[in-house]
Amino acid sequence: MSIFIDENSKVIVQGITGSEGTKHTAKMLKSGTNIVGGVNARKAGQTVTIEGKELTVFGTVEEAMKETGADVSVIFVPPKFAKDAVIEAIDAEIGLAVVITEGIPVHDSAYFWAHAGAKGNQTRIIGPNCPGIISPGKSNVGIIPSDIAPVPGKIGLVSKSGTLTYQMMYELREIGFSTAIGIGGDPVIGTTHIDAL
Known part of the structure; x- marks a missing residue:
């Protein structure tokens, strides 16, 4: 039994054109993750080829969801832009936002956590400052080494x-794993131990 992600998850990468986003997109693709596009407002309309797969860079999460059917976003955005990136994912009502970014100010995390609640918790947040979530053989969203x-x-x-x-x-x-989740070590996180259990 996997939770939150599986082989049918369609993943977009916010920050796909940055060094961390590009590097880990390649690793996620190698481990079988169904990455369907990326988001970077400044590079909207461009394409990037990673691991032989051509991926469109969209201007917004909402546009990426509309064009690809994405239901998961993984966020590799620098700390000072991370709050806006997470809020954008929440406003688009994507089902799952995995926030890898480390060093986000606690006030920013508290703000987007409260924003998700105010929007009816349509978006589950994992992280921030987390390695992500993996269901071996199905999907790997984040930086957990699949090997x-x-x-x-x-x-x-x-x-x-x-x-x-x-x-x-x-x-x-x-023995093997169904799902492993790194929920993040920050004081304010989206999904807690109890939520995941």
């Missing part, structure tokens, strides 16, 4: 620590 636990299995893992997520997945790799 540390390549075997699907019955274990579910929820952790605040990215490093300990990786270590636990590696130690139990022969």
Whole structure:
């Protein structure tokens, strides 16, 4: 059983043209994630080719969702722009926003967390400052290395620590995981241990 993501998840990358966005998009594609496009308002209408896949860069999350059917966004936007990026995803009512960015001011995180609540929690937020979420063999949204636990299995893992997520997945790799979620170590996060359990 996987939660939040599976092989049918259609993923867009906010910040796909930045160095981190490009690097991790390549890794997500290699692990089988169905990435359907990216978002960067300044590069709207361009395409990028990553791992042999041509991806359109859209101006907004809403436009990307309309054109691709995306239901997940992974956010690789620098800290000073992250609040606006998450709010854009919430306003577009995408189902899941995975906020990888580290160093977002707590006030900004509290603001977009409250904004999601005010909008009826249509968007589940994972993070910020998290490694993301992986269902081995199905989808990998974030920066979790897919080769540390390549075997699907019955274990579910929820952790605040990215490093300990990786270590636990590696130690139990022969048993396998259904879904592993790094919820992030910041004081204000979207999805808690209890939510994930």
